[in-house]
Amino acid sequence: MSDKTPRLKLAQLVSLQSANPVTWNEALAELDALFDLCLLGQFVNTPPASPTDGDAYLTGGAPSGAWLGYAYKIAYCLDGAWRFFTPFNGLRAFVVPSSAFIVYLNGVWTDWNALISANETSIASAGTCDLEAAGSLFIQITGTSTITSFGSAANKLRFVRFAQGLTLTHNAASLVLLGGTSRVTQAGDVGLYASDASGNWRERAYFRAAANAGDFATKSGAETLFNKTLATPFVSGLLSLAGGQIGFPAAQIASPDANTLDDYEEGIWSPSIISAVPASGASVMVGSGSYIKIGRLVCVRFGIRVGSSGVGGSGAVRIGGLPFVQECTGSYAEAAVLLGSQGGFATPSICGAVGFFVSSNSAYMEGRILNTNGDTALNWSEITPNTFLGRELFYFTPN
Structure with a gap:
């Protein structure tokens, strides 16, 4: 039979042992030292100058003086001398200076307070x-x-x-x-x-800290098309949007793929009426316009009422200020008119025959008079202070 208990290493009485009180007192001293252990310092290398019986410290890696050679031991003062105990798994202690509650396992002291x-x-x-x-x-x-x-x-x-x-x-x-x-x-x-x-x-x-940083892989944040990289193709059949919206960036990111929708925009523009050779004093009394752009397709609306045709103007009538330039390979590209009203020309009979063509690679359209023999320019001389134009038409942009 061992003369020590297996965990606390308390002294045990043996058969026919004399001086039983000595052994018993030794066991009580060890129990007093380690039970509900209260440390006055953790990883301390220098012993205190005037210890009191019952004082206990956890020594550091380089102890000196009376603690020399007892690294990482429990130093316990009894009868004015130091006794040393080796920590064992599960030993718990309260550290007075830091109010830490520490536990020993496999050579490591862990602060439970830090964990919670x-x-x-x-x-x-x-x-x-x-x-x-x-x-x-x-x-x-x-x-x-x-x-x-x-x-x-x-x-x-x-x-x-x-x-x-x-x-x-x-x-x-x-x-x-x-x-x-x-x-x-x-x-x-x-x-x-x-x-x-x-x-x-x-x-x-x-x-994610960002408000819209949703990511399916992280299972966090709000998933949007702005913060997702989607495989191609990523949807088969009907695409249903619970939020009812698809957002595009303010600045278009043009795609070279003819089958990719890369832009949607709505806005207003300010139409102006001018002549090929500008007229002095010409003015627009009322003019307003709006547009919708879907990919390369642009739908514009505008309304103009002439305030003064001025003097000296000549050549073709032009409507300027289009929000996007037209792409075409010829001199003109006809814009399809959905709805239109016009009047107040110097020659009333041309009212129903006036159309507008968007000039190639520019931001204006030019008026033309359509007839069975083709078309001729709508000359500035037809513009009067009573002329009004209202149009809704389509054309294509380069991107």
């Missing part, structure tokens, strides 16, 4: 960013270095906040990220990570 505290510890990003070394449940990772590992600590849980953008590298064995692919973090992103018994880390959740 909301205090956040900062560590710098690196190839191996050891989350266990931070000793805190909540961790902020600073810097922009690429991370390929969170260390090898087993059975740990960590809430990680990224202070800056960096690359977090997916590894199918040791750092498994949601979606099975590496990610680029953004400032304020938060991830939840847990390690298994082998020290392999797995991402349990990931939350």
Whole structure:
């Protein structure tokens, strides 16, 4: 039979032993030292000058004086002398200066308070960013270095906040990220990570800081067409939009693919009426216009009432200020008129025969008088202070 208990190493009485009180008192002293252990210091290397019986310390890695040679032991003062005990798995202690509650396992003291505290510890990003070394449940990772590992600590849980953008590298064995692919973090992103018994880390959740940073792989944020990279093709059959909207960027991103819709826009424009040779004093009393652009197709509406035809003007009548230039290969490209009204010309009979052609690669259209023999220019001499024009027409832009 051993003369010590297996865990606390308390002295045991043996058969026919003399001086039983000595053995019994020794066991009580050891029990008094280790039961509900209260430490006056953690990882201390220098013994106190005037210890009191019952004082206990956890020595550091380089103890001196009366503690020399007893690194990482429990130093306990009894009868003015120091006794030393070796920590064992499951030993718990309260550390007075820091109010920490620590527990010993396999050579490591873990602060339970740190594991349940909301205090956040900062560590710098690196190839191996050891989350266990931070000793805190909540961790902020600073810097922009690429991370390929969170260390090898087993059975740990960590809430990680990224202070800056960096690359977090997916590894199918040791750092498994949601979606099975590496990610680029953004400032304020938060991830939840847990390690298994082998020290392999797995991402349990990931939350983007950006309001519209939804990503199917991360299961967080609001998914929109702006923050998604969609495979082609990504929909077969009917595409149903619960929100009822498709958004396009303010500046068109032109596509070379003839089957790709790359723009939608609505707006207003200011039409003007001019002559090929400008007239002095000509003015528009009322003029307004609106447009819709779908891909390369433009639909424009406008209305003009002439205030004064001025003097000296000649040549073809032109409507300027179109919101987009026309693409065509010839001199003119006819714009299809859906609805139109006009009148007040010097020659009333031409009222029903006036059409407009959009000039090639320019932002104006030119009036023409259509007849059985072709067409002739609508001359400025037909414009009077009573002339009014209203049109809705289509044309194509280069992109």
